Every structure is written in structure tokens, then in C-alpha cells.
Amino acid sequence: MASTWTPLTGPAAGPRRRDGAPRPPPVQRHGPSPRHGAPPSEVERLEALARPTGGQAARAISRSRMQPVKAPTSPLGVPLPTCPESIRTPWAYPASRRGGRALLACALLLTARPACAARSVPEPLTDWLAGIGDAAQALAGGQADASAAAARRAFSARPRGAAGARAQAALGLALADAGQPADAAEALEVALAPAIAPARPHLAFVRGQALLASGEPHAAARLLEQAGADPRLAVARRARFLAGEALVEAGLAAEAVATLDAALRAWPADPAAPAARLALGRAARAAGDEARAVETWRALWLEADLPQARSAGELLAAWRAAGGPVPLASADDHLARAERLVATARPDDALQELAAAREADPEVPAGRVEVLRAAALVGLGRHAEAARVAAPFADDPDPRVQRSARLALARAAARAGRVDEASRRYREVAASEAPIAGLPEWRQRDLGDEAAYLAAWLHYDAGDYRRAATELDAFARAYRRTSRRVDEALWFAAWSRYRLGRTADAARALARLSRGPFADAAAYWQGRLAKDPRRRARLLRAAAAGADPWYALLARARLEASGVASPPPPPPAAPPRPLPDAAPAAAAGQLAVAAELMGLGLEDEGLDELRQLARGGAVRAAAPLVAQLAAHAGDAELPFRMARDFLGQSARTLRWSHPEPYPELLPARARAFGVDPALVLAVMRRESSFRRAVRSGAGAEGLLQLRPVTAERLAALLGVPGGVGDRLDRPEVNVALGAHYLGLLGARFADPAVVLAAYNAGPGPASEWARSRAGMPLDAWVECIPYRETRQYVKVVLSDWDVYRRLSGGAPAPVDPERPVAAPAPGVGF
Structure with missing residues (x-):
């Protein structure tokens, strides 16, 4: 086991960006399928990459310029690469290093220059092309010395004019990456003399x-x-x-x-x-x-959650100690910091700030301190203690203190199973609009609606299905014009009738959901509850609907189990609006900047420019080119977003929307812990949308969204020294720990649906759900998951798992809606 964990021990290896951050591992857009065996080793990939580089690559570029083949042109007028067939066939992208992609971009730029017209190429130009390509490739791979040597060869071949300036630009970038700022500044001064x-x-x-x-x-x-x-x-x-x-x-x-x-x-x-x-x-x-x-x-x-907040505090303290005009922090200051820490899921730090507030002013109003303390305790999962702290302030004259205390009491009562008390407290919260201490702004806006819904839904969660149906129907009537949760209430009202065994009543209630976000769910369950011959027709309709992949997956499985062929997939959905034939000039300029930077080996900087373009209004027209440039730079997140938000479904956009990043890392780590790599990819797609440094409001970090405390415990099980919780933005750390965690959960829970529920909500709740509903068919078990977020999470990840397996040419995901869910085995509990 330890041999699979070498990247976590010892110093950080591999190339780093000029700002000191580690470069992400190269991303293969479409990784090898199980049919083609394991991905090549690092040595094999380097050897394969070495073959088309240097003078051979330059001569290949030169030969391609002499062929009477017109390069395809994008809507922006930017020539697209014509050589690699893989560019036109998305599932055949080569497993190349970042440097190989840099060479591709460099070749694209060089072949597009008028100076390189189709003619007999003199040897100095060939040498210059080879040097520029090798310099970009080495720089993108973090090999600064090799990049500098290649740039010097290019400069020797063509030292004058734009060619010489381009070579000096490559040299300056390499020297800057090598930590030689004075020499880099000198080379870049020459490069900047002509306008590049x-x-x-x-x-x-x-x-x-x-x-x-x-x-x-x-x-x-x-x-x-x-x-x-x-x-x-x-x-x-x-x-x-x-x-x-x-x-x-x-x-x-x-x-x-x-x-x-x-x-x-x-x-x-x-x-x-x-x-x-x-x-x-x-x-x-x-x-x-x-x-x-x-x-x-x-x-x-x-702003206590920012890393720079500590530095600011130290500067203020040092200045104060030196006699500067810096006042001591007040109780209000500490309370403001505590509130921000609670809102950003740092409850331990918040409790320290609350103690400091008391120390700064023992007369600070108790209600302000204690409701924040209760919120922090809720964040730590200490609900009973939170209730004891909040109870004296449930009728406080300050509306903010009062509503905050009642919310803590509602949560504690719900956790303890005191449904009537929790429902009453949630109705009190819904009746007020006072701000809640320590609650993020986006949660504040939705709190009243959520509290009113929970006051009704808690009866369903407690198993009182008769009362739940009544309360949820009443909520839907009362809030039909103002709540986003009306359809959800109607769904659980129907589901309550199903749990009571009143299938005819449930089917009639499901009919009310034939339109809207629950239409596919209603169609599937109407088919599930129907008697032949209507059952088959309704399942066929659910399988063909396609809007919700989870219910289409379930319907296909049931049809195939009964010997009925599944319908073909629905035709690709059209984009929301037709894509324009040409992009605005601003988008063309930014695309050119990104392509030029990638040709220089500055792939991170090129991706930054593409992300900047993606934030603006011009991106819709440029989305295909943004996705393709980012994909060839080894990025997974931008093509995923472009395909999801702007592009209609096709073979290529399906690949972009289901990328396979880190092919040299992820499959090996997943298999080492007994996990299907496709499942890890599906989890990553849902957890982070392939963003390495993302942090959730609950404090989870990185590609697979692990909390630092969980990461430390996982590392300890592997015998790895502490400190990995500070490195969760590194793919080699996050992917390995996340795969390890999925493997531990898989050893405890027999069904992947329960594994995913445990990954999202924790093994404690998932274990209780599996134990109390053991023997229930899988499709019904998933619908009974009490947490809305977890329920949707399980459906989406299982559906994506199926897509990934099908894209790789493998068998469908083993999702059997009729399979009984097994009781949990002993195992991981954190």
C-alpha cells in the first residue's frame, strides 16, 4: 500500500509555475479505455514525445507548409490545426505531455505567419523552428535550462528581426523560470523592442x-x-x-x-x-x-477567513507595540471576525474569537455572543450543546438574536427526533425576516422558504407519512406562488402515499408533476407502479425522455431486465440559441493572445486569458474555440463549462463535458484502492467541476472535496506524515486521498449508491439509512434519502458513472433498480 503513496512523502517534485505554485499534472482529454490497457508510464510518454520534436518536428512543420491543403478556419478566422486527426476525432486525442501541446500550439502559430509562405525552407529557418518549438515544449514541462538552451539555438539560427526577438522572448521566459531575473530582464528587453x-x-x-x-x-x-x-x-x-x-x-x-x-x-x-x-x-x-x-x-x-488576515493582524500588533496609533481590537471586532468564520465553515476559530470578544469587553451583550457560539457548535455537530446555549435567547427582544437562537433550536430538535418541536421552531424562523448571525448571505435569502418547507417535510423524514402528506399538500397550496419548493413538496406528498402502500393515490399524486422539474421522476414512478400493459409504455417513455439521466438509466435497466430493448438515445439537444457565425473582435483578440502564449510555452497564462474571456459576454460565440484551445492546453474545467453552458450535444462536446483529467495519476490511484476510475471521475465532476483549488462553504477542498481533518485521518491510516490537509489543492494528494476514502467506504457499503451517500453526507447517516431500510429496492432507497443534496448527489454521480463507462467502451454502470440494499458492514466511521 505504501508504494502507491510516494508523491505524498518527501519534497514536492515536478515542474512549478513562476509564482511558486506547483504546475498541475498534464491532462489527457480523453484517457485510454480499459480495452487499451493501462496508461503509459512517465518514461514511455517522454520517449514517445521525444520522437516528433527537435529538427524532425521542424521539418514536419515545413513539409506541412508545402502541401496544397487549405487549413480549416474557425468562425473567428483563426486557422485551426490540420495535421493531427485526433483534433477532428475527439476520442482519439493523444496522451501527450503539456509540452507536446505547447509544440502543437507553436506549430499552429508559426504555420499561420505570412513570412513562412509555401516555398523551399532554408536550413536556418528549420533550426529556428526547431529551437522555438523545443523551447516552448521544455518551458511548458518545467525544464527551464533545456528551454533556455533551445532558445539560444533558435537565436543563433536567426538573430535578427522578428525571429530574433521571438527567440529572445523564449530565452527571457526560460531564464525567469530558472530564477535568473537579471538575465531574463535583459533578454526580454530585446524581445520587447519590436512589438510582438x-x-x-x-x-x-x-x-x-x-x-x-x-x-x-x-x-x-x-x-x-x-x-x-x-x-x-x-x-x-x-x-x-x-x-x-x-x-x-x-x-x-x-x-x-x-x-x-x-x-x-x-x-x-x-x-x-x-x-x-x-x-x-x-x-x-x-x-x-x-x-x-x-x-x-x-x-x-x-476578514478572518483570508490567509492575509493574519499578516494584517501581525502588522497592526507590531505597529501598536512600537507606539503607533493602532487601537486595541474591540469586542465588536472579534464578533465580526467570529461571524465571518462561522459563515465560512471555520467553527473552531470562531469559538476562539468569541472568547476574545468576552475578554475585550466582559459587558458585551450575551445574546450576540451566545447565538454565534450556538451556530459554531452546530457547525461542529454538537447540536445538544448548541441547544443549551441558544435556549435562553429564543425570546430575546433583539430580533436577530431571537431568530438565530430559534434556528439553532430547530436544528437541534430535528437532529434529536423531536419533530413537533422542530416543526414549530422552523415555522417561527419562517415568520421572521431578521438576519441570522453567521449565516452566509446566499443562505439568508432562501431561509424563510426553506424553513417553511422543512416544517412540513420533517414529518416525512420521521416516517409519519400520513401527516406528511397532509402537511406537504398544505404547504404547496399556501406557497404555490412564492416558493421554489412547491414541486418538491408535491413529490414528497406523492411519495408519502407510496410509503403508506396507497399506490393508486400515489399514482394520481404523481400525475400532478407531469410538467416541471419532477416530470421525469413522475414518469418513471408512474411506470414503476403501473400494471401491464401500461407499465412497459411508461417505462419506454421514461427511458426516452432523457432530461433526467438518472430516471432514464433506471427505466433502461428495468426494460432490459424484462427483455425489452431500450429506446435509442434522444437526438442531441440544440443550444439555447443558435451560435453566431462569427465572434466579436474582442473575442478574436483574446483568443489570439491565448494561442500566442501557449505557443511560447506559457500554458497557465494562456488558460488564464481563456478564463478571462469566459467571464465576458463574448464567450458564447467563441465557446467552441475556447473549449478546443483549453483542451489542447491540458485543461479539463474550461471545456467542461463551455460544453455544459453553451454547446449542443455532440460526440465532441460529450467528451468535453465528461473529461478524463490526470490520466497518469487517477486510474492508477483508483485501482490501487479498489475503485473504478470512472467512478472517481464521476465524483470529481460533481464535487469540483475539475477545479483544483476550489473550497466549499463547508470547508472541503480540491478536486474531490475533502475536508482537511478527513484528509489527515486518511493519511494517518496510510502511515503518511501529517500536513497533507494543507496540500489538498495538489492533484496527486487530493486524488489519492479521495480514492482511498472511496475504497474504505466501498469496503463497508455493498452498493455504490450507499457509498456515494456516505461520501456526501458522511458514513454515520448513510449507515443508519442502509440499516433502517435494508432490503428496500435500490430505486426506492435512493428516493428515501432524507437529505435533498445527498439524494440529488447520488442520482447525478451514478448517472455520470454510467456515461463515463459507456464512453470508454465498457459495460454500463452496475445499477440495478430492483436490487435490495444491504445492511452496512463494520468499517470507516469518519
């Missing part, structure tokens, strides 16, 4: 970084201001923020304040903004505006 559009802003940014690292902050600031001139580009934000920091280093404090202030107003939510706020405080202090400096750092310190 559209990569010029990025080259200016890298040179500005190099100048700043070389002790030339004044020159760095001026160059960074130029790099940030075009606000449409992603690099503009980083350049403007870094320009402000360079001005601070240059001693131009007043100018730094103005620059940073403008950047923060323009991009307040940018990931670089917290660090820029630290720099703004330093600049304001240096400019003599001590009050502005204190307020800037204090505001950052109050």
Missing part, C-alpha cells in the same frame, strides 16, 4: 517581475503599468497590482496608493486583492496617512 503582439503585455509583465526581483522597482513599476493597460486581459489585473507593490518598493508611496486604490476598485474580488491591500497599507503608512494605513489593515484583519 499579442503576447507583448505578458512579456512586459514577466520583465517587470524580473526587474523588481533584480532590485529595479522604479523601472519595474513603469513597465508593469504598460502591461496592465488593457483591462480585457487577465494579465492586466496582476500587472496593476504588482505595479503598486513596485511603486512601494521604489519609495513612490503616494503614487503607489493611487495605483493600488484604482486596481482594488476595479478588481475587488481578484485573488491578488488581499495581498494588494497589505501593500496599500504599507504605501499609506509610508505616505504619512497613518489613519488610512490602520483602517486598511484593520479591514483586512476583520
Whole structure:
């Protein structure tokens, strides 16, 4: 077992970005199917990659220029690659390294240049092409020294004009990546002499970084201001923020304040903004505006969930200790920090802040402190203790304190099975609109509707189906014009009748859901409850509906079990609106920037520009090209989003919407822990949408959304030293731990549906559901999952698992709706 875990031990290996973060492993867009065996090893892939590079690649590029084949053109007029058949056949994408994709992008750019017209190519140009391609490939692979050597060969072959500037650009980027800022700045100065559009802003940014690292902050600031001139580009934000920091280093404090202030107003939510706020405080202090400096750092310190908040607090404390005009933190300050920590799922830290609030002012109103304490205890799962803390404040004169206390009491009563008390408390919460302490804003907006619904639904959860049907019908009538949960209430009213054995009444209740979000569920269950011959017709209709893949999957399984062939898949759905024939000029420019950067080996930066384009209104027309460029750069998340949000279903978009990232990592890790790699991919698709650094409101992190405390316990079981909870943004850590967890759950729960319920809600609740409903058919068991989120999670992930298995040429997912769910075995409990 330990041999499968080597990436978690010892120093971090592999290439890193210039900002110090580890480069993600290469992503294969469409991984090898089980029919083709295991993915190639790292050595095999490197050997395969070496064959088409260097002079051979350059000569291949040159030969392709002499062929009388017209390159296909996108709606933007950007030539698309014609050589690899895999580009036109999405399921045959090669398993290449990032560098191979960089060479492909470089070839695309070079073949598109007018200077390289179809003619006999002299050897210096061939050598230059080979050097530029090798430099980009090595840089994308994190091999800075090899990239620099290749760039020097390219410069020797063609040292003058645009070709020489391009070679110097490659050399400067390689030297910057190698940690040689002075030499990088010199090379990039030559590269920037002619305008190498559209990569010029990025080259200016890298040179500005190099100048700043070389002790030339004044020159760095001026160059960074130029790099940030075009606000449409992603690099503009980083350049403007870094320009402000360079001005601070240059001693131009007043100018730094103005620059940073403008950047923060323009991009307040940018990931670089917290660090820029630290720099703004330093600049304001240096400019003599001590009050502005204190307020800037204090505001950052109050945002306690940000990593930079600690630095701001330390700066304030040191300044105060030195006699500066920094007041002590008040009880209100500590309460504000505690509320933010509760809202961002950091309850332990919130409890520390509440203790500090009491220490700062023993007379602080008890209600304000205690309802936050109750919310933190709820976050820790200590519901009974939370109820004891909240109970004295259920009738507090402060509406905010009162409603917060009643919500804690409702949750505690529901957890303890005191349904009537919980229902009453939820109705009280629904009747008020006062803000709830420690509840995120998006939850505040929906709380009244949710509380009113829960007041009725809790009777279903408790098994009082007769009363549940009555209460849920009453909720649907009372809130039919204002609630988003009316259809859900009608569904559980129908399901309550089914649980009572009143199948005819249930079928009539399901008929009320023939339109809307539960239409496919109603169609399946009407078929499930119908007698022959209507049963077959309704199951065929449910299988063909296709809007909800879960019910189509169940219907197909039941039809096949009865010897009836499933209907063919529905025709591809059309996009919401026809895609325009041409994209706006702004999109064409940003696509050109991204392609140019990838040709230079700056794949991370190219992807940043594509993500920036994806945030704007021009992306709809450019979505196919955004997806294809991102896919060839090894990204999974952008093609997934483009296919999901903008593109109609086709063979290619189905692949984009079900990518197979980390082929050299994920299948091996999954199989090592006895898990189907397709199931891990399906979980990843639902958990993170393939975003490596995403963090949920519950504190789960990374591709498979593990909480740090869970990650540490999993690592301990493997004998791995602590600290992995701080590295969950690294795919090799997150994927391995997530696969390990799925393997442990699979050893305890016999059915994948229960495994997924445990992954989402925890093994404790899932174990209780499996034990109390052992023997129930799988389809009914899933419908009986009490948690809305978990119920939907299980349906979606099992459906995606089936899609992944079918795409790889394997058998359908083993989902049998008639199979009885087994009671759980002993096993993992966290």
C-alpha cells in the first residue's frame, strides 16, 4: 500500500509555475479505455514525445507548409490545426505531455505567419523552428535550462528581426523560470523592442517581475503599468497590482496608493486583492496617512477567513507595540471576525474569537455572543450543546438574536427526533425576516422558504407519512406562488402515499408533476407502479425522455431486465440559441493572445486569458474555440463549462463535458484502492467541476472535496506524515486521498449508491439509512434519502458513472433498480 503513496512523502517534485505554485499534472482529454490497457508510464510518454520534436518536428512543420491543403478556419478566422486527426476525432486525442501541446500550439502559430509562405525552407529557418518549438515544449514541462538552451539555438539560427526577438522572448521566459531575473530582464528587453503582439503585455509583465526581483522597482513599476493597460486581459489585473507593490518598493508611496486604490476598485474580488491591500497599507503608512494605513489593515484583519488576515493582524500588533496609533481590537471586532468564520465553515476559530470578544469587553451583550457560539457548535455537530446555549435567547427582544437562537433550536430538535418541536421552531424562523448571525448571505435569502418547507417535510423524514402528506399538500397550496419548493413538496406528498402502500393515490399524486422539474421522476414512478400493459409504455417513455439521466438509466435497466430493448438515445439537444457565425473582435483578440502564449510555452497564462474571456459576454460565440484551445492546453474545467453552458450535444462536446483529467495519476490511484476510475471521475465532476483549488462553504477542498481533518485521518491510516490537509489543492494528494476514502467506504457499503451517500453526507447517516431500510429496492432507497443534496448527489454521480463507462467502451454502470440494499458492514466511521 505504501508504494502507491510516494508523491505524498518527501519534497514536492515536478515542474512549478513562476509564482511558486506547483504546475498541475498534464491532462489527457480523453484517457485510454480499459480495452487499451493501462496508461503509459512517465518514461514511455517522454520517449514517445521525444520522437516528433527537435529538427524532425521542424521539418514536419515545413513539409506541412508545402502541401496544397487549405487549413480549416474557425468562425473567428483563426486557422485551426490540420495535421493531427485526433483534433477532428475527439476520442482519439493523444496522451501527450503539456509540452507536446505547447509544440502543437507553436506549430499552429508559426504555420499561420505570412513570412513562412509555401516555398523551399532554408536550413536556418528549420533550426529556428526547431529551437522555438523545443523551447516552448521544455518551458511548458518545467525544464527551464533545456528551454533556455533551445532558445539560444533558435537565436543563433536567426538573430535578427522578428525571429530574433521571438527567440529572445523564449530565452527571457526560460531564464525567469530558472530564477535568473537579471538575465531574463535583459533578454526580454530585446524581445520587447519590436512589438510582438499579442503576447507583448505578458512579456512586459514577466520583465517587470524580473526587474523588481533584480532590485529595479522604479523601472519595474513603469513597465508593469504598460502591461496592465488593457483591462480585457487577465494579465492586466496582476500587472496593476504588482505595479503598486513596485511603486512601494521604489519609495513612490503616494503614487503607489493611487495605483493600488484604482486596481482594488476595479478588481475587488481578484485573488491578488488581499495581498494588494497589505501593500496599500504599507504605501499609506509610508505616505504619512497613518489613519488610512490602520483602517486598511484593520479591514483586512476583520476578514478572518483570508490567509492575509493574519499578516494584517501581525502588522497592526507590531505597529501598536512600537507606539503607533493602532487601537486595541474591540469586542465588536472579534464578533465580526467570529461571524465571518462561522459563515465560512471555520467553527473552531470562531469559538476562539468569541472568547476574545468576552475578554475585550466582559459587558458585551450575551445574546450576540451566545447565538454565534450556538451556530459554531452546530457547525461542529454538537447540536445538544448548541441547544443549551441558544435556549435562553429564543425570546430575546433583539430580533436577530431571537431568530438565530430559534434556528439553532430547530436544528437541534430535528437532529434529536423531536419533530413537533422542530416543526414549530422552523415555522417561527419562517415568520421572521431578521438576519441570522453567521449565516452566509446566499443562505439568508432562501431561509424563510426553506424553513417553511422543512416544517412540513420533517414529518416525512420521521416516517409519519400520513401527516406528511397532509402537511406537504398544505404547504404547496399556501406557497404555490412564492416558493421554489412547491414541486418538491408535491413529490414528497406523492411519495408519502407510496410509503403508506396507497399506490393508486400515489399514482394520481404523481400525475400532478407531469410538467416541471419532477416530470421525469413522475414518469418513471408512474411506470414503476403501473400494471401491464401500461407499465412497459411508461417505462419506454421514461427511458426516452432523457432530461433526467438518472430516471432514464433506471427505466433502461428495468426494460432490459424484462427483455425489452431500450429506446435509442434522444437526438442531441440544440443550444439555447443558435451560435453566431462569427465572434466579436474582442473575442478574436483574446483568443489570439491565448494561442500566442501557449505557443511560447506559457500554458497557465494562456488558460488564464481563456478564463478571462469566459467571464465576458463574448464567450458564447467563441465557446467552441475556447473549449478546443483549453483542451489542447491540458485543461479539463474550461471545456467542461463551455460544453455544459453553451454547446449542443455532440460526440465532441460529450467528451468535453465528461473529461478524463490526470490520466497518469487517477486510474492508477483508483485501482490501487479498489475503485473504478470512472467512478472517481464521476465524483470529481460533481464535487469540483475539475477545479483544483476550489473550497466549499463547508470547508472541503480540491478536486474531490475533502475536508482537511478527513484528509489527515486518511493519511494517518496510510502511515503518511501529517500536513497533507494543507496540500489538498495538489492533484496527486487530493486524488489519492479521495480514492482511498472511496475504497474504505466501498469496503463497508455493498452498493455504490450507499457509498456515494456516505461520501456526501458522511458514513454515520448513510449507515443508519442502509440499516433502517435494508432490503428496500435500490430505486426506492435512493428516493428515501432524507437529505435533498445527498439524494440529488447520488442520482447525478451514478448517472455520470454510467456515461463515463459507456464512453470508454465498457459495460454500463452496475445499477440495478430492483436490487435490495444491504445492511452496512463494520468499517470507516469518519
